[in-house]
Every structure is written in C-alpha cells, then in structure tokens.
Amino acid sequence: MAELSLVEELKVKILNALNLTDMTPEDIDAGQPLFGSGLGLDSIDALELIVLMEKDYGIKIKDPAEAKTIFVSVSHMADYIAEHRTK
C-alpha cells in the first residue's frame, strides 16, 4: 500500500490539475471511485490525469484500457505510482 503522504500529495495534485477549486483534499475519500458516482470526473479529466502521471511521476500511460484500471480511486493511483514512478 502506498504511503499516506503520497495519497495526500496526490489528492492536492488532482484538485489542482482538474481545477476542482471548490473542494479540499479532505473532501476526497481515497477509496471512492474517481469516475461515475464518486468525484464524477469525465473523459477530459481522464486525459488530464494521464498528463499528471507523466509530468509529475514520469509514468507514461499509452493504453487507455490500462488507465481505466489505474484511475479507479486515489489509493489505486497512489499504489501504481509508488510501484512505477521514475521521478
């Protein structure tokens, strides 16, 4: 499981990247779904998260199907980052 600090850092980065200025990190449950019923993100947000992964953690996601399995929740993303990050 990813460190708590990475989860918290990721929450802040997601809020900034997706311009969710009306929310705070505390509003995000790390286990809640990012798409659909949870944060209600859309396809443009998914692309923005792919950019965030590459820009901030050096992780290139080329297969959209792979992105689907990574962007399940913040904790899922954090686990993936902890394992694959290059920066």
Add this chain to the structure above:
Amino acid sequence: MPVITACSRITPLQDLTELYHELGMEYPKFFKMDDLCRASLLGAELVLRKVGMADSAPKTDMALVMQNGSSSLDTDTKYLETISPENYFPSPATFSYTLANILTGEICIRYKIFGESSLYICEKFSPEDLVRAVNWALRDHTCTGCLCGWADCHYGVHDVMMMLASREGEGPDFSADTLNDLYK
C-alpha cells in the same frame, strides 16, 4: 419588434466564484470552465432566473446569439504555456476551452437550449449587429425567444451583458438604442 424581458450585467469588479456561491448554484462543471465560460454561464443564469427558466427543462423554442471581442485569447495563452518546448505537457482540460464558441455550448448544455446558437467575434460590443443577428434568429417561427448578449474576457478581466429578447411579452424594445443605454 422583440422586447427585452430580462437583462443581466456582470462587471469586471464582480468576482465570478463569489457570484456563483451567492446564487447558490450547484453545477460542479463551473469550476472546470475558463473565466470566459464562467462569466457567460453566470450571465445566462441571472437572465433565465428572472424569467423562471434557469433550469434544465428542454428549451426547444429558444435561440442563443452571443458576441465576444477577445475570443478565447486568455485560455489560448494558458494552453501555450503547457506546450512550450522546455515543458511540453499539453493540458487537455485547457485545450477544450481554446475556442470562444465553447461558451455557447456550455450555456446550451446547462439550460438545454435546443434552438440555433451562434457567436460573433466583434471588435467591441456591437448593438446594431446583435439586433440584426437576433432578429434573424427570431425569423424561425419555432423560436419565441433568444438569449443573447456580449461576453468577453481578456487579461482576466471579464465583461458580460446578457438579455432575453422575446417575440412577445413586456419590456423595452430590443433595439440598438436600448442596448447602447443598457451597456453604458
């Protein structure tokens, strides 16, 4: 001649996020929009509230005609920063707002306006041209009203005036003279 049944004005001094909260709006997508779309959406909300139509009920008899001066230049510049050779990470969310007529799309989506929509880039607010374009839109017999006006944002300074021009109803004439007076 159509009449103006409602009008709204958002000046550069008004903070858009504060206004959003003051209005008690619940539309999370607002926060993903650029300032031009935020200001336009708030202008539409204010007008449509005055006539009890700020909801998502389909509006098949309403058109939308807007004017804008600076296109999407602020967002274009912001996007340019994400594609500099030194730091090349194109932002999809920013890119999606690099067209001024996205503002008409955002308004139509939020309020389910299904009539014709158009946006004209003008050097400055041009009442004569707006009246001409709105009258043209209202020639469609299925169209009973036209949400219209001016929405601009440049260097982070927004300026919006929106109206509902209705084929029937009570209000001042929808004429260039009236628009000039309202915009002062």
